[in-house]
Amino acid sequence: MTLLTDFGNKIRLDEPLAQHTWLKLGGPAQMFAEPESVEELQALVQAADAEEIPVRLLGGGSNLLIRDEGVSGLVIRLAGDVLSSVSVEGNIVHAGGAALLSHVISQSVSAGLAGLESLVGIPGTIGGAVRGNAGGRHGEIGEVVRSVEVMTTRGEVFVRSGDELTFEYRFSSINELVILSVELDLKRGDVEELTRRMRQLWITKKASQPFSFQSAGCIFKNPRGLSAGSLIEQSGLKGTRIGGAEVSDRHANFIVTHAGATSADVLNLIELIQSRVRERHGIDLEVEIKIW
Template identity: 45%
Template sequence: MTPGSLLEIAHPKEHPFLATLAGRLAAGTLIRGNEPMAKRTTLRVGGPADIYVEPVSELDLAIILRFCAESRLKFFLLGRGSNLVVRDGGFRGVVICLTHPEFSRIAVEGETLICGAGARLKDVANAARRAGVAGLEFLAGIPGSVGGALHMNAGAMGGAIAELIAGVRVMDFGGTTRDLKSGEITFTYRTCATLQNHIALAARLRGRSDLGAAIERRMSTFNEKRWSAQPSAPSAGCAFKNPDGMSAGKLIDELGLKGTRVGGAVVSAEHGNFIVNDGGATAGDVLQLIELVKERVRTLRAVELQMEVKIVGDEP
């Protein structure tokens, strides 16, 4: 056992670097070997990560990144796993998750919310409502973290997180931090160029003042709209980006693909752009179904669907 981090040995064939990395990290940083990713993704599929770590501080995050570089280990930033398909082979490397309370704080300064990357979007929206800050209502129904939402430029009900940004604190992959102003961060539809080679640590989200009751009303309306159109079974949200001027869900529906199944993975009957885990699905089932849908849409409509969900990890 190492003196510092919370190392949990759960498997006899641990990664050879696990104990060395654990020995460099502070008390409070959680580190595990062979951590199943299925339990950390909303789709509930995916094999284990060789090493899983929840750093307690920016310093430990930087130590992890530098260790990965010197040991030539791959790493991946996990938010709340709500936009991910992790392959059945899991992840040969280090999965880093900023879910520690140190990275999940939410503070209010006037009409600005300062949110750690690990904060849940729902908690951010509720904090804004309590403080009488409007404009963040659409975040309430997106089951992700602030870091994941920034990476994805998450949006709903006509809004997107990019429109709220006053600044983002980031760390580059070498472990150096910087505070970026809104103009220094590049967002486009469901992506953020800046976060392809940076990790989001925290964001300043700016809203506008309004009455709590009006904010609450908008949140309820958004909620009702969402749950009347979205399946409750495990999913990773919309599988595909909307092609220019088209709705991917409508396209899939028009082609009669709702209900199409591979193993335990099914195109939702409620929303054509959701692939749900109907129980016991593997990532292999999901990926085969994705290919099947793409092929039908390509053949029948000459449209090449682009993925919105991120597919990560290794083949079994």
């Protein structure tokens, strides 16, 4: 294989993926690479495309469940300083796609820019947040996105902006392989007031969500006008456990994992929740996390 020949020293075979996700579950990647530059990333993607090898991009791993059998093809993880820079120019925040969302938020608030503070406590990268239009009751990140630089599965790079970007609840029109960078258009605010609001929201979230356990954030999308967590709780599922996977007793839209848990346990628990909510409420819950 040309990919292994040309990038043999950069690719690891049968790399355990569990260590790269928040749930700490799942099998290995057939091939795994952590490029050290955008140029190297592009070369890897182009080589894989030439050989018709499927490629997946692994971000922060906070919203991802890897199946026990693992993933075929090439998994690329952006690590270190690659695409992780954050800078502020006036009201515009420029962030590499691999920058942690928490870092982008803190940099924005420190610069006296409002619009991201309500996202405090959401894990993962800015790229993942934009792709899934992360947010909550106080707002979504798509509201402040001005442009997005992307790379396709062929290694082509271009910028999407304006009408080329669509954001809906936990959805964006961005379907390219990599989000290289984003530009966020924020508003001026008072640093002390923004910091106070951010801390208040963080305390509220920390009190209601199982941050101390291994979890992947909300498992299901909220049906229009309803709360998935409330529907699950009303179905009597809080604390329900299959193997090492359990519906959190703090927030029913979280699944926490215990020693010995498998991805199959989580998937079986997801199916049980969907079935029970469908029986009790006539509503089909849609999974929010990504499953490979």
